Amino acid sequence: MSDIVFDRISKLFPRGGSQFAALADVSLKIPDKQFLAIVGPSGCGKTTLLRMAAGLESPSSGSVQVGGRPVNGPGADRAVVFQQFALFPWKTVRENIAFGLKCKGVPRAKRDQVALDYLELMGMVGTQDNYPHQLSGGMQQRVAIARSYAIEPEVLLMDEPFGSLDAQTRTLMQEELIRISRVNPRTVLFITHGVEEAIYLADRVVVLTGSPGRIREIIDVKSIRESEGWDRLVSEDALEMPEFSHLRARIWRLLRQEMQAAPRSTDGKFN
Amino acid sequence: MEAILTGARPNRVELALFSLAGTVIFFGLWQILAMSGLVSKFVLPSPAEVILAGLRMTVEPFAGDTMQGHVLASLTRWGMGFGLAAGIGVPLGLAMGYWRVLDAIVSPMFEGYRYIAPLAWVPFAALWFGTGVGGPVMVIFTGAFAPCVINAYRGAQSVERHLTEAAWTLGAGGVRVMMEVLLPGALPSVVSGLRVGAGLGWQSLIGAELIVVSSGIGYVLVQGQSNLAPEIVISAMLAVGFTGLLIDVALRFAESRIRMRWGQTT
Numbered sequence: 001m002s003d004i005v006f007d008r009i010s011k012l013f014p015r016g017g018s019q020f021a022a023l024a025d026v027s028l029k030i031p032d033k034q035f036l037a038i039v040g041p042s043g044c045g046k047t048t049l050l051r052m053a054a055g056l057e058s059p060s061s062g063s064v065q066v067g068g069r070p071v072n073g074p075g076a077d078r079a080v081v082f083q084q085f086a087l088f089p090w091k092t093v094r095e096n097i098a099f100g101l102k103c104k105g106v107p108r109a110k111r112d113q114v115a116l117d118y119l120e121l122m123g124m125v126g127t128q129d130n131y132p133h134q135l136s137g138g139m140q141q142r143v144a145i146a147r148s149y150a151i152e153p154e155v156l157l158m159d160e161p162f163g164s165l166d167a168q169t170r171t172l173m174q175e176e177l178i179r180i181s182r183v184n185p186r187t188v189l190f191i192t193h194g195v196e197e198a199i200y201l202a203d204r205v206v207v208l209t210g211s212p213g214r215i216r217e218i219i220d221v222k223s224i225r226e227s228e229g230w231d232r233l234v235s236e237d238a239l240e241m242p243e244f245s246h247l248r249a250r251i252w253r254l255l256r257q258e259m260q261a262a263p264r265s266t267d268g269k270f271n
Numbered sequence: 272m273e274a275i276l277t278g279a280r281p282n283r284v285e286l287a288l289f290s291l292a293g294t295v296i297f298f299g300l301w302q303i304l305a306m307s308g309l310v311s312k313f314v315l316p317s318p319a320e321v322i323l324a325g326l327r328m329t330v331e332p333f334a335g336d337t338m339q340g341h342v343l344a345s346l347t348r349w350g351m352g353f354g355l356a357a358g359i360g361v362p363l364g365l366a367m368g369y370w371r372v373l374d375a376i377v378s379p380m381f382e383g384y385r386y387i388a389p390l391a392w393v394p395f396a397a398l399w400f401g402t403g404v405g406g407p408v409m410v411i412f413t414g415a416f417a418p419c420v421i422n423a424y425r426g427a428q429s430v431e432r433h434l435t436e437a438a439w440t441l442g443a444g445g446v447r448v449m450m451e452v453l454l455p456g457a458l459p460s461v462v463s464g465l466r467v468g469a470g471l472g473w474q475s476l477i478g479a480e481l482i483v484v485s486s487g488i489g490y491v492l493v494q495g496q497s498n499l500a501p502e503i504v505i506s507a508m509l510a511v512g513f514t515g516l517l518i519d520v521a522l523r524f525a526e527s528r529i530r531m532r533w534g535q536t537t
Contacts (some may be wrong), residue, residue, distance in 0.1 A: 004329075010367055012339035054436075054440055055439075055440075056439070056440070073439075074436070074439035074440045075440070075442065076440070076441055076442030078440065079440060079441070080437065080440040082433050082436075084431075084433055086431075086433040086434055086436070086437035088434060088438075088452065088455075090455040090458075091457075099438070099441055099443075099451075100442055103440060103441055103442035103443045103444075105446060147441070151441060151442065174347075181483070241388060266354075
């Protein structure tokens, strides 16, 4: 069991002498092996939520549990894929993917084999001795995803992983991610700006309000997708399905309301 | 010569020629001044006499050893002091860049120490560590230590936050983050610090040798002065400068190699 539970989370950041509320009373449960995407206006605290699950940030009140254990700091049971890839520039592709296994004390031969297996899964055989700067953005993010999968974490935390890729690469990476998560299902928390990306990838989509972030709505995409039968389609075909368009319009309306309610952000200040 | 008049950027060959011309003019004027009889030979020997004295010292011992023996004695002391400064300073700087608490604990002492000139340590070093090996090594250490620490510290702080975070989330502990993330990330800065530290250490060493030891180039300087042999004093000064230059060239080379490798990767 590796569920993620956010229990009445609030987060305050000091800002210019007062306190800025990034998140207010967020409770959310991501069941084992579910792929959950969070969308919301900029600055709604989506990334903060993910960083709390990663143990890189702690809540001002409330608690986060992963697999039934309270989160007290970063750990290899919760792998993070960062928007900026965060590959080690001085390590080769193989060394990057094997880094987590090295931390666990896995012997070299074994971890090299695991790295090569993941490169094969990613369709990147032959790049193992390259340095990250020798690869394209899409390839670099593939390596980062492989690095996260290689430690076999209970949960994967992805913070706008495709945000810095061009549109075409992004689409291919989304399909790749679906493929990999079918081979190797994990509990995934996926932060994104892209509404279509969220609908295409996630089992459930959470829409957050503007700051302070609260849960506006939770949408069960999986049942809709399966009932209309676009769970096996490539993205351009899925985009043509009527329910996909309905979902997209529905989420966009929610987001637009939140963005137009922007002055709300000043309400977020506690003096 | 057009370069001077037009202000255009001279090329490398022209620059090398200007450097050569500057050196030739300097030594030429010095030689003329010495030969003119305007200054006494006991105040300013000619460059030819200085070089001859230096060469003679490579075969005839002076103050207990040959020139190369003295240079070697100085280099050995320098190597020990500098090695110690690098070995303690770099890990300390990286750790201070990583653990803010350690930074807060060490900073006040460190900031105070930075402004004590290496030569001010000489009496203390002689009292505590003697005039043989320990004292001079400590003086070199005090000269080389600060740049090693500061550059490692700045280098560690310049390592992008998400790299450290990625290492944590992959299960790396403090020591591994330091060795596999902070050190390689900070390496270009660390090497610059080592180069500056090496130079300052070498300068401090000569100061220490003037006062407390009975071998090394600094000791040759003092003995040359007591023997009223200015040609020996100046030849020892040239040896100091030349050896320091060699150290710097070697470290610059290492630095450029590392930058070449690291520069493309970030």
